[in-house]
Amino acid sequence: MKKTFVLLTTMALALAVQAVEVGKPAPDFTATDINGKTVKLSDYKGKIVVIESYNSDCPYCHNQYQTGAMQALQKDLAAKGVVWLLVNSVNPKNFSHRTAEQAKAEMASEKMDVTAWIDDSSGAVGHLYSMKTTPHMFVIDKNGVLVYDGAIDDQPDPFHDPSKAKNYVSGAIDALLAGKPVPVAQTKPYGCSVKYAD
Amino acid sequence: MRRIGIFLAACFCLAAFTANAAHTQVNLLLSADTARPGDTVLAGVDMKMEPGWHTYWKNPGEAGMATKIEWQLPPGVTAGEIQWPLPEKLPPAEVTTYGYNDEVMLIVPLTLATNLSPGPLDLKAKVSWLECKEVCIPGSVDVAASLNAGMETKASAVAAAIEAWKKQVPTLFDLSVSAWWEKPANDDTRPLIISFPTKRISAEVASADFFPNAYEQFEVQAPTETNLKDGEIRLRKFVKKFSGDWPNEISGVFLYHAPHYGTNAFEIKFHVSSNEPAGETTSRTGVAPVSNLSGQNTATGRMPVLPLMLLYAFIGGLILNVMPCVLPVIALKILGFINHAQHEPRRVRALGLIYAAGVLASFLALAAVVISVKAAGHHAGWGMQFGSPEFIVCLTTLIMLVALNLFGVFEVTLGGRTLSAAGQLAAKQGAAGAFFNGLLATALATPCTAPFLAPALGFAFAQKSSLIFLIFLFVGLGLAAPYVVLSWNSAWLKFLPKPGAWMEKFKIAMGFPMLLTAVWLFNLAADDYGTNVLWLGVFLVLMSFAAWIFGEFVQRGRAGKDIALVIVFLLAVGGYAFALESQLHWREPVTVPDSAGTSRAAPDGIAWQPWSPEAVAQARATGRPVLVDFTANWCLTCQVNKKIAIEIPSVRKKLKEINAVALVGDYTHFPDSITAELNRFNRAGVPLVLVYPKNSEAEPIVLPAVLTPGIVLDALDGAAH
Numbered sequence: 001m002k003k004t005f006v007l008l009t010t011m012a013l014a015l016a017v018q019a020v021e022v023g024k025p026a027p028d029f030t031a032t033d034i035n036g037k038t039v040k041l042s043d044y045k046g047k048i049v050v051i052e053s054y055n056s057d058c059p060y061c062h063n064q065y066q067t068g069a070m071q072a073l074q075k076d077l078a079a080k081g082v083v084w085l086l087v088n089s090v091n092p093k094n095f096s097h098r099t100a101e102q103a104k105a106e107m108a109s110e111k112m113d114v115t116a117w118i119d120d121s122s123g124a125v126g127h128l129y130s131m132k133t134t135p136h137m138f139v140i141d142k143n144g145v146l147v148y149d150g151a152i153d154d155q156p157d158p159f160h161d162p163s164k165a166k167n168y169v170s171g172a173i174d175a176l177l178a179g180k181p182v183p184v185a186q187t188k189p190y191g192c193s194v195k196y197a198d
Numbered sequence: 199m200r201r202i203g204i205f206l207a208a209c210f211c212l213a214a215f216t217a218n219a220a221h222t223q224v225n226l227l228l229s230a231d232t233a234r235p236g237d238t239v240l241a242g243v244d245m246k247m248e249p250g251w252h253t254y255w256k257n258p259g260e261a262g263m264a265t266k267i268e269w270q271l272p273p274g275v276t277a278g279e280i281q282w283p284l285p286e287k288l289p290p291a292e293v294t295t296y297g298y299n300d301e302v303m304l305i306v307p308l309t310l311a312t313n314l315s316p317g318p319l320d321l322k323a324k325v326s327w328l329e330c331k332e333v334c335i336p337g338s339v340d341v342a343a344s345l346n347a348g349m350e351t352k353a354s355a356v357a358a359a360i361e362a363w364k365k366q367v368p369t370l371f372d373l374s375v376s377a378w379w380e381k382p383a384n385d386d387t388r389p390l391i392i393s394f395p396t397k398r399i400s401a402e403v404a405s406a407d408f409f410p411n412a413y414e415q416f417e418v419q420a421p422t423e424t425n426l427k428d429g430e431i432r433l434r435k436f437v438k439k440f441s442g443d444w445p446n447e448i449s450g451v452f453l454y455h456a457p458h459y460g461t462n463a464f465e466i467k468f469h470v471s472s473n474e475p476a477g478e479t480t481s482r483t484g485v486a487p488v489s490n491l492s493g494q495n496t497a498t499g500r501m502p503v504l505p506l507m508l509l510y511a512f513i514g515g516l517i518l519n520v521m522p523c524v525l526p527v528i529a530l531k532i533l534g535f536i537n538h539a540q541h542e543p544r545r546v547r548a549l550g551l552i553y554a555a556g557v558l559a560s561f562l563a564l565a566a567v568v569i570s571v572k573a574a575g576h577h578a579g580w581g582m583q584f585g586s587p588e589f590i591v592c593l594t595t596l597i598m599l600v601a602l603n604l605f606g607v608f609e610v611t612l613g614g615r616t617l618s619a620a621g622q623l624a625a626k627q628g629a630a631g632a633f634f635n636g637l638l639a640t641a642l643a644t645p646c647t648a649p650f651l652a653p654a655l656g657f658a659f660a661q662k663s664s665l666i667f668l669i670f671l672f673v674g675l676g677l678a679a680p681y682v683v684l685s686w687n688s689a690w691l692k693f694l695p696k697p698g699a700w701m702e703k704f705k706i707a708m709g710f711p712m713l714l715t716a717v718w719l720f721n722l723a724a725d726d727y728g729t730n731v732l733w734l735g736v737f738l739v740l741m742s743f744a745a746w747i748f749g750e751f752v753q754r755g756r757a758g759k760d761i762a763l764v765i766v767f768l769l770a771v772g773g774y775a776f777a778l779e780s781q782l783h784w785r786e787p788v789t790v791p792d793s794a795g796t797s798r799a800a801p802d803g804i805a806w807q808p809w810s811p812e813a814v815a816q817a818r819a820t821g822r823p824v825l826v827d828f829t830a831n832w833c834l835t836c837q838v839n840k841k842i843a844i845e846i847p848s849v850r851k852k853l854k855e856i857n858a859v860a861l862v863g864d865y866t867h868f869p870d871s872i873t874a875e876l877n878r879f880n881r882a883g884v885p886l887v888l889v890y891p892k893n894s895e896a897e898p899i900v901l902p903a904v905l906t907p908g909i910v911l912d913a914l915d916g917a918a919h
Contacts, residue, residue: 193261
């Protein structure tokens with residue numbers, strides 16, 4: 001039943017907007033965050049938006065947070081007025097799933113600085129954006145156009161030092177803020193597979 | 199229990215990531231306990247995953263991480279690239295990955311330097327991987343194994359297991375793939391059509407797929423639409439581009455599944471055209487153009503047609519009559535014909551036909567073996583049965599007994615009967631003898647691939663079962679033809695010498711080439727049994743003794759025949775049980791890992807290096823001509839070629855002059871990589887000698903099966919320009 005629902009939602013969304021593609025308008029979505037608030041992407045038009053596919057049990061995500069690199073980036077971008085939407089698409093049967101309470105605790109303990117943590121346990125947003133891995137990053141410009149789709153950085157390894165890697169998200173946003181074209185618009189995302197419902 | 203473990207891991211996951219993962223057990227295995235300097239030893243990194251957990255292939259797919267091996271090796275030991283067994287496509291469909299469930303063994307060739315000093319070597323490696331089930335956990339462990347550098351190559355207890363995994367590694371194969379973009383690029387994803395001609399695939403293909411290698415700038419996505427057409431397999435895949443231009447070359451693994459044949463997989467590399475090639479080129483067979491030197495009429499570059507191949511098969515069979523390994527049997531056959539020429543022509547004709555039937559029967563049996571071997575998923579090679587140690591032991595014994603028979607130690611025909619009974623029996627014996635001659639000629643012809651036979655058989659191995667039968671039938675007809683013709687045209691029989699007392703002397707003289715054949719076979723057995731082959735010798739002596747008692751006391755004796763027969767029986771059974779079973783362990787030969795020791799260089803001979811596709815590519819990249827000799831211990835033609843046309847001063851000098859690289863591929867134990875290469879040149883067996891010109895664009899020159907110094911020197915001259 002749930003699977004059918006997800007499928008239908010995904011298909012409806014996919015029909016409404018073309019598949020996610022760099023240089024085209026980013027597909028809009030409406031979702032709920034862990035505080036029960038409704039998050040609608042198009043509400044953020046006029047602002048740069050970062051979307052992050054997240055699963056803290058995945059060593060690749062964990063590496064970005066454990067080293068503090070992701071939080072530093074979030075803090076830096078928040079100061080520049082960038083919206084950061086964290087999407088957790090882990091299905092409820094997987095033990096990496098987080099209830100709202102667990103998610104709030106994790107957000108506090110990890111000192112995350114994000115606009116919203118979207119509970120996407122249905123996988124609707126994940127499928128809409130063809131999120132493959134955790135992490136999988138997207139950057140949307142002020143006009144709602146997708147300008148970056150891919151990996152967080154150029155080191156596909158769960159143990160590297162992110163401060164020494166080339167971060168594609170900060171690279172894209174620096175370029176946007178400077179009014180220049182995004183240097184690397186698309187890369188192959190790396191990480192664990194997104195734990196969608198079967 | 200594990201659920202609790204997972205629960206705990208989930209709670210304390212943050213601390214758990216740096217610890218070793220517990221769901222994959224890793225061991226380092228070696229194919230040899232002791233190896234000589236210059237040998238290549240196979241290392242197997244064996245990974246056993248708990249149920250539900252998997253690790254990844256060299257291209258993990260849309261998520262995951264390829265397993266890494268970082269070697270810490272003593273000086274003089276170098277590790278090659280990881281050879282990855284064929285992975286599985288792992289669900290879910292939205293994030294497809296390539297990996298292994300339950301167990302995988304990653305194979306790494308370790309090469310010992312030729313100047314390595316003897317003694318123990320500690321081989322260490324750090325293996326890191328990502329294992330996933332409901333979660334992903336990175337794992338890493340230090341593994342170690344020790345190898346002894348010594349004077350001999352001694353296979354380890356796990357050599358067979360490593361070989362078994364190595365067989366799962368897709369081999370390089372030129373399938374002549376064509377690929378093109380279905381349409382111009384509109385966005386970052388573009389449909390790609392990959393077309394595989396099925397002419398090189400003998401079986402009915404039920405499904406097929408392509409597992410791409412990993413690329414940074416683009417990704418060949420996992421979903422595959424398969425379209426099985428007549429003579430072609432078409433795969434439709436999507437390529438997603440991340441950056442740069444659309445790729446014009448893609449490599450990976452092509453695999454297909456055929457009912458009863460299992461799954462076959464090959465390493466392939468193909469060029470992507472901007473649109474579909476014209477009709478004719480899609481069905482291009484990709485047969486390597488064969489140089490005129492070989493005298494084979496394939497100048498058109500097209501697949502040789504069936505009637506032509508059947509003609510080659512027939513001529514090949516004819517030529518087999520004069521190849522070195524059939525000569526001793528010819529002695530037998532000549533004897534047979536002289537014996538029968540005195541009888542009435544009708545009987546001679548009948549015997550000629552029975553001889554032909556014997557040849558054909560054994561060729562058809564051989565075809566059946568080839569087909570069943572193919573069915574087992576192996577790439578069969580001509581001379582296959584000579585790779586089996588058990589076969590060699592049986593054949594050595596048989597040839598030894600034939601030699602003793604020629605010496606007159608015992609008789610095959612029973613004497614001392616009444617005249618009428620003797621006449622009838624002789625008829626029977628004659629028929630049985632003719633049939634047996636046919637069988638023997640076939641068994642001995644196998645390791646010799648005559649010049650015309652090679653392409654015919656190469657063609658046969660890539661065909662359907664019915665065609666394999668047909669080709670083998672024609673080889674058999676060729677082998678039998680001269681004798682059938684002689685027996686029908688009685689006028690020609692008059693050219694044969696008159697029977698006389700000289701025959702007995704001639705018969706005994708012919709026993710010596712037979713004995714030589716036995717010695718050669720014995721030498722082959724030494725490869726498989728090491729110094730233990732002594733017990734095969736003991737067995738042969740015991741059997742010879744039994745044969746003598748049989749001849750002297752059972753056949754020619756007057757009294758005590760029964761006792762003599764019992765002794766013969768005891769000797770045969772006792773010799774078998776003691777020498778073969780308890781001492782030689784003849785059914786469990788010590789197999790030497792393939793390619794081991796092939797890189798040994800004779801003191802002032804040609805500096806042979808082991809063949810591999812990479813070695814060829816490497817040498818050509820530096821602009822040097824390359825001489826490749828595919829050979830095997832059991833291939834007499836190869837040994838003769840080497841003696842008279844390759845390992846000779848003039849060729850050595852020429853190789854130095856033109857700065858050529860000499861590579862040798864040892865086919866004694868049928869390594870798959872060489873089988874694939876032989877198939878690529880449409881050959882089913884060795885010898886195959888190739889000369890790659892200096893100009894790296896030029897096609898290799900394929901030398902004929904029987905070489906003369908002139909042929910080799912001309913080819914090398916041609917390659918240097």
